[in-house]
Amino acid sequence: MKKKVFTLLLVLVMLVASSVFVANNFISTDSSSNAVLTVATTTSQNRGIQQRLKELGYYKGNVDGIYGNKTRSAVIAFQKANGLVADGIVGKKTAKVLGVSISSDNDTGNNSDLYLLAKCVYAEARGESYEGQVAVAAVILNRVKSPDFPNTIAGVIYQPWAFTAVNDGQINLEPDKTAYSAAQDALNGWDPTYGCLYYYNASTATSKWIFTKTTVVTIGNHVFAI
């Protein structure tokens, strides 16, 4: 009996100890997952993929650069035959096994702005509608252009205390496709707020000065203001 009690006690002690460690490590969010930024291939890359699939006997259609159903089925067949994830998308792995290059060799621009923007959108507005996410991305870009804020995307996002989700570490979550798409649209000039510099959650905002700003539009839980 006593032995059982002791064992129970022991287990409890260990549990408490481990929970303390979990609590201590909670902040260090893992951001090591390697998300593929986009699954897009350009027309000329598609031609290369089709040509190669044709040589290998998976594809029978025209080498026209259009990533249609025939090309997709051929990619899936190729992926199945080679033990790859059969998703019909030519990502880095499939491209490597297939022996084609999907990244352009010279003068590659970088996607870091898109990545940062998507991260901030995901952290701040992942529960919002699509237009609500585009609007958050647009506010960040409007701040870059405004004299009242830092002049780079990173400067605006990491400005101390500008965004709660940056403050509490949610910024390190891996963004999803919707957040990427919203960030991309905002970079292309979409802005449903027409130039707003602020937004806040009307039900949770504690700051007094934010209410002095002129409201432009409400999208979901966010009030956008200038």
Next chain:
Amino acid sequence: MNRDKFKRNQTEMNEKERKKTGAIIGLAITVGVLSASTLGLGIAYGMKNSQAMQYEIELENVYQRNYYDLVDSINNADTKISKILASNNSSYQKKMLTELSENAKDAQGAISTLPISSSDFVENVRFINQLSGYTSTLSEKIAKGGKLDNEDKKSLSNLHISLTQLKNNLNKFSEKMEKNYKIIEKSANNKDINNFTSDISKIKNIDTDYPTMIYDGPFADSVVNKKVKGVQGEKISINKGYDNIKKCFKDISELDYKNDTNGKFNTYNYSLKTMDKQKLYVQVTKLGGDILTVSGHVESNIQNINIERAIKIASDFVRSNGIENVDCVWYVVLNNQAYINLAPKINNIVLYPDLIKVKVDMENSNVIGYDATSYYTNHVARNLGKASMSISDAQTKVPSEFNIKNKRLVLAPLDYNREVLCYEFEGEKEGVTYYFYINANTGEEENILKVLKTNDGSKLM
């Protein structure tokens, strides 16, 4: 019997003994493990604590460094503005203006990393940013052969007064810093305004008045608050908005008015669901009832149409919204969706300021995004005049090593609200494409765009 009893007693005794020993061992193990884990926890906690202290020191060092960078940049800027006012030599003035602009940029960079938590400091930030924009615009003026006139000098000496005040106030704050002021301690609470914010915000005295800088350049008010010129017509009803949306989208299953946007543009906002269950957000101008933006997220898995077909769908959509005669000037295919830029044409001149962006889902052939804010900001009846230079003369201004693939006359939106009639030359060199914009009247090279190839298509820089 007795022997048996004795034996039994013996066994019972043994049993008891064993139990007792077992309990003692168990207790010993537990105590051992308990103290070991407590010790372990204590050590781990201590390590965490000293690590946290280390992080604190490192962060404080970063803050201090940025603060002193800010002070340095403002001190330098103040010296340079006095030198500019003292000089009569244009090239020296230009050099100092450029450096002053850089100093202001550095100051802004330093500020943006300091833990300032509210908008109390915003006037200082705006002043420094506009100082950078204004001085770089003046420097450019000299580079183009201009001179600083009396008006410029008057503005500069006004700026000088404010800048000197800012410098003095900052240096006063530095005295505080020298008395072991820890930024990290003063900024620890994440309230509306932390102590560091209120302390540093005091550097702007009530009598410091930042002058308005009137110029067309980076961060200028005229550029940031650009006026909307292209929205015209009578105010429409919410119901008329429904009708206009129905003209552009054929297969609507649900359409609901949501609310209004009252900002640079005033619009009614609607949510729309198509027959194939795609959700879109549509904004319609209250004046004129034009569709201004459409946003929506759709995952497109394949391309059932080619880019030519996608461009046709985009142009038809633009036409159904009442904008005629547009040309595709740029496209990118990304995630099986086409981002298409269309520009209207007048007398065969491409009007880039009036750019319209359309996103087409190449799987289901639908318009899933539309942005006509540039069009409705800029589109007015323009008197473009004639190009006084011939296209062949203009082409001589493009370096000869470029292989020219296309050329045409365009209206180019150049830096800060300037619209200039230009010849556009698409040139290629070593597999890289560039666009050259040569002023069609002066022959001056106004701008160069470079096409960057990325994993997800091309973009212009």
